[in-house]
Amino acid sequence: MLADTPVESPCPPLLRRLRKFVDPGPDDLAALALLTRDRRQADAGTCLLREGDSGRAALLLCSGWAMRERSLPDGRRQIMEFLLPGDMCDPGSFVTRRADSSVLAITAVQYVRVAPDLLMDALRRAPGLGLCLWWMAAQHAALMRSHLLAVGRLDARERVAGLVWELARRLDLIADGPPRVYRMPLSQDLIADATGLSVVHVSRTLCGLEREGVLHRHGGSWQILSRRRLRALAKPGIDWPQALPESLRHGGSRVGTTDDTPC
Amino acid sequence: MLADTPVESPCPPLLRRLRKFVDPGPDDLAALALLTRDRRQADAGTCLLREGDSGRAALLLCSGWAMRERSLPDGRRQIMEFLLPGDMCDPGSFVTRRADSSVLAITAVQYVRVAPDLLMDALRRAPGLGLCLWWMAAQHAALMRSHLLAVGRLDARERVAGLVWELARRLDLIADGPPRVYRMPLSQDLIADATGLSVVHVSRTLCGLEREGVLHRHGGSWQILSRRRLRALAKPGIDWPQALPESLRHGGSRVGTTDDTPC
DNA sequence: CGGACTGTTGATCAAGGTCAACCTCTGTGG
């Protein structure tokens, strides 16, 4: 049985998230722990995965911040998402020939590189893990849709506020207690490329929000002064992330049926 | 064995796509056919899935066009994607409590509603089906990233050209021979909400492209006059979609290992 | 024939981009 192999603490932020929303069984957790053998680290600015690469592997971010971006020959670029500790960065690459976007470390990071066959193996042994991945992928897709809505239809204030709100919420999820001050290693340059604005306008917008007493920045520390107003600005929030539906929870390795026979 | 249950032709466009890129085994195809029992149809304008709904089911579009959109209380909306015949519209809803976006029929459509346990069952019996879904999800995610790049960093001409280019390519994939004239039931209103532009500006942009001899419209028929120039405008194309990597193909029900024992 | 819907065109306006100067840190080397 997988359940009693020695478990070296794999990735606390991820576990915290999964426990809260998906409720994986002990076998699944053990299988997950086995995936995290190939630990690595990288300095800020390093490219963990380059657009066009064919080296197929999923990345699991354990500490630090990273981002996924796609850029054009002329220098324009769009940041697709910021990756926080506990984020699994596309297992989709397994079924794809070349990466369509790059992943860059924003700060120094620790991460795990998961090879395809390792994951496939784990999936076969602990089917509940598949559910976890599926859930993460679904949450991720919803987040991408929020970004698309933001960039396509919100104005500058809303986009910037939305980004700050999103990141604060995501940090809440992986911290044990929601902090009053958030550490966010974001240059305005990054915010601009994530929101589709220019650096200058991001500066203006942030100053505006600060002047109105919505938030306060100092160094890399962000404080949300008016949760209410920030949230109101960050429209597309819906309730995110959502827990796995009841019918699928408390199942451990069970995959969504009502009968109790394992596998 | 599933392989010899009678197969009522399920959804030709989907099969065409899968055969070309994923190469599913006979068991997988049979399992797929069994999923398509709950056939339905809907008129243009009908809402197939409403934002906030908790009814969890995947939709498989068999004929006609649909779209996924998300809208704000004040009327702004963003179209996330257009759904063409053969598109599977988020099996992600299975692991989610409420839909974060709506799916609307653009034309009259035929579609299949796949219930969660039906799919879960099929996945257990024909594991290769999981690979198909995984592949589709990965392609879909890449497409969403293209949209995000477009809306965030491309100008109006590039966005509109990009959309036309994308749709033409996708139509090619599900047709047997690439047509010289594409039927696209797109009002400029839809194009606007998909590209994050205003209707008026879409009109101007399209007229511009037409004046320059890049494309030609008449009624719902679109003709690409200069493939080269349209493609050049539609930057973010990468090569999409990508076939499944060799190591995973020709596997039928095998899931990415080299040994031949089934399951 | 009249209305609804979609597309086109012109005039005007505003959100946000661009360019450039300047400022504040922080770290580095003399």
Added chain:
DNA sequence: CCACAGAGGTTGACCTTGATCAACAGTCCG
């Protein structure tokens, strides 16, 4: 200890893209 460089941030002036408003032209349909 100071001088300096470089990165990131702020501010102002000006310009451009695309939004908005409004009028009008086709087309479809009862």
